[in-house]
Amino acid sequence: MSVFNLNIQNESTGNKIVAGLERLSHVFKTLLWEKAKEYGLSPVQIQIMIFVHYHSPEKNTVSYLAKEFSITKPTVSDAVKILEQKKLLQKINDAADSRSFYLHLTDSGKKIVHETEDFTNPISHLLSGISGAEQELLWGTISGIIVKLNRQGVIKVQRACKNCRHFSIDDNTYFCGLLKQPLAIADLRIDCHEFSEAV
Ligand code: SF4
Structure with a gap:
């Protein structure tokens, strides 16, 4: 195909x-x-x-x-x-x-x-014309694709929340144990200084 x-x-x-x-x-x-x-x-x-x-x-x-x-x-x-x-x-x-x-x-x-x-x-300017809700939806999809591609080995390195040892999900709520705060979709990161790979 x-x-x-x-x-x-x-x-x-x-x-x-x-x-x-x-x-x-x-x-x-x-x-x-x-x-x-x-x-x-x-x-x-x-x-x-x-x-x-x-x-x-x-x-x-x-x-x-x-x-x-x-x-x-x-x-x-x-x-x-x-x-x-x-x-x-x-x-x-x-x-x-x-x-x-x-x-x-x-x-x-x-x-x-x-x-x-x-x-x-030029891309940032384009996105600034999109509503916050639409941006969040887009970000959820893009960050999810990046994490999946990393798990498949297509993207070799990334430092995303969902692969971090400080990340957890409780009752469908994402949480960062290091920052000690819940993470909304908009808070999810694909590159974080504090990232530590989950084992
Ligand atoms: S330390 Fe950074 S990468 Fe890890 S869960 Fe918290 S915000 Fe996400």
């Missing part, structure tokens, strides 16, 4: 949703490409810098980034090498293990992040 076959695509809402999501993925790629070209960088170099800026050192390693973006370690290493040469990123030796290092942005790198991270703004 192919959702690109228009007869198949147009015969079910599910197939049209898949085709629509695929179309949206191109929009994000295009928006990122436009920013990347402006700065003489590749999309993955920008993605790495944005990720490093917002995540803690133990996640800012070549191995973790490779899993995060579903690319190979040599691809991450090549991107990091160029970012180092451009003095946008530096390697910091891990005090606990001299063979390991994590990545850290230079001031110039932070400036580039600041100037490029708004590549998603």
Whole structure:
């Protein structure tokens, strides 16, 4: 079955949703490409810098980034090498293990992040025109799909509530044991600094 076959695509809402999501993925790629070209960088170099800026050192390693973006370690290493040469990123030796290092942005790198991270703004502006109830419905569906894809191994890394050891469900109410508060659909996260993988 192919959702690109228009007869198949147009015969079910599910197939049209898949085709629509695929179309949206191109929009994000295009928006990122436009920013990347402006700065003489590749999309993955920008993605790495944005990720490093917002995540803690133990996640800012070549191995973790490779899993995060579903690319190979040599691809991450090549991107990091160029970012180092451009003095946008530096390697910091891990005090606990001299063979390991994590990545850290230079001031110039932070400036580039600041100037490029708004590549998603056209989508944000669109969503701001949708009601809170519609956004919540959409978020419940999208976050649920992400969690399921992670459990199937399609998305390798994520830090979502439903996979966190602090998450529980009681009487159909979601709860975060760390924040000690109930979680409405709108509160569910797909990336949380306090995430700790459930065992
Ligand atoms: S710690 Fe973060 S990821 Fe875990 S349940 Fe609480 S809010 Fe969700």
